Amino acid sequence: MPVKMVLEKGKVPVNIYTDEIESSALDQLTQISQLPFVHHHVAAMPDVHTGIGATVGSVIPTKSAIIPSAVGVDIGCGMNALRLSLTATQLPDNLKPIRLAIENSIPVGFNQHSRASVANSTLKQLDKGIDNILAKHPTISKMMKRIHDTWTCQLGTLGGGNHFIELCLDENQAVWVMLHSGSRGIGNNIGTYFIDLARKDMERLQVQLPHRDLAYFPEGTQYFDDYVEAVHWAQDYAMENRREMMRLILESLRKVFPYFEITKEAINCHHNYVSIEEHFGEKVYLTRKGAISAREGQLGIIPGSMGAKSYIVRGKGNADSFCSCSHGAGRRMSRTAAKKHFSREDLERQTAGVECRKDSGVLDEIPSAYKDIDVVMENQSDLVEVVHTLKQVVCVKG
Template structure:
């Protein structure tokens, strides 16, 4: 059942600011402490906590923070615009063949880890030329510290990165094949975030904060204007990057199944690390979703689990109690370091049995057991999203 609860904070003036879709006893002590610190900021209207909640840098992952005329760049994080995309194909399970070869083709087409394109792919093939050209024509308006990075940013558009980012092939309950992916704004997003986080920490109104990671910019100041300008740009970069990867992925799938007339449905492409101006409780606020998706009425989204448990396609119910939000994934239940200590490559192979993917030490920290149970996470937010379908992973590319 859904788990909407009010966080038992000792300070009376913050008691009603936090609502959770998780039980306090299931949340790490440090994550609870982070949530309390965030809720006590004077600019915070309210905090909503999703069932995939866990400790994050700057702010708790799986949280939605609504602020009045302020935003914390650390709360947004360094992977500005990180999110997911998905598209259903016309391919059926009984038409699948040689997934190892397909994975090789995908990895050759879409750079992973620290790699980048040697040259930006022909954007005209994917109908993206105008949007991307406009994006990079505005590069000179970004913070001066990132100006030397334009060539790198261009080449990293449409590339995966590492960590928990992925490219997957999945089957739905009708045995239809889906393409899914998870990625963010790469080095340019991180560099912009680091630059503005440093500026925020230096401002006078942030000097008395208990946690300097929660330093904020205030509306109406040049620092806020500069951050929002660069933030919107990085979010746009991330969305374009996912769109380009979808185009490259679809192209490889179509080539691999050349004997079929492959078609693709309209894509889903959503952020889960971002800021947006929204009307909450009758007020226009700046809403930061740190590892959370917008779940407005009818909004379609992808909520991924781990590389062994697949994902869920969901439709938002538009619940105002959660600030129209839902979880962004399963959420980690142990750190990457813990995962590497607790599990072996043999454990990884066993937990990803039947899935075409890497099974080496380089992705051991992404082992399914390091994540919460995605099915329980979905169950805990039934009042936030309606399940459209469950996707079972059959192929996974990691950086």
């Protein structure tokens, strides 16, 4: 479907790929569009909804400036998926042992590994990068106890919130492993620190903003290069975190299924990040907050909720969306509202047939708290084509 709504209250228009959007998200998008350095227009994906700092599902091209809160604090959050040679007929009737095996391999929530599990070469590379950042910004070190031990032991861990690990079946009954996570505590600290630093910079320079959350670093100023260095390190960390989780998951599955092959990696992709790209004749800093890259032919992952379908997609390279698409179904209800509105019985009913936690601790992730993924997909038919349709049979939540 083409753009469904255009906001024209700012310095640039906002192209919106849905008509299901709350007024607070429209306000946030309008505020973003009023910034003088936004290039050409802003795009809002079909899963768009109100976020902290900036709108989730927004794609923001900026020239000579970056907005740290638009990237957010879960820097580099994203998805990874692999198709295995296993099929549905090879899965046991009782899937709980598989879920428990994954949970035993991957710490969830605030838990972490007792020691680093990744290769020393990877640790050394990441260690060098974070040391450079902390040397210039030692305050980040004080935001986390035993920061080196923590970030190394959190590599290969899930975290909480909407992060998950799933076993899914596609339309051919092939088994897929799919996971969603980001840069964990260290990414949160980096994001929080630089968001606060940008706000202080704006106050010092007496810059008038549409909203304080849209504080930015102009190119050439004191902290711009430091933020670029830090955000790219956190994105690399998030990518490595997903790789390590996938390795550990496959290791745990081999204890249950000794013989299987990895037949295809769909993609390991960010959906909260900034990159340097060229759009509408200009080189820009493109921030995707809750959106993935969908260049022509590029594979991507669009998950639904823990009771709905997910999709492996191929990008169509739509210029008006800055070659982007949605990162999921998108919330239609806040976590607090979902906990008040739904019961455990609702959760059990909506996740019937899925081996997962069904307790009050994951009630805020109930499928009805999310938009209808089928409608979201219909609204971005101009942006991507579906390659595989997945349905989860096992789901591990943080």
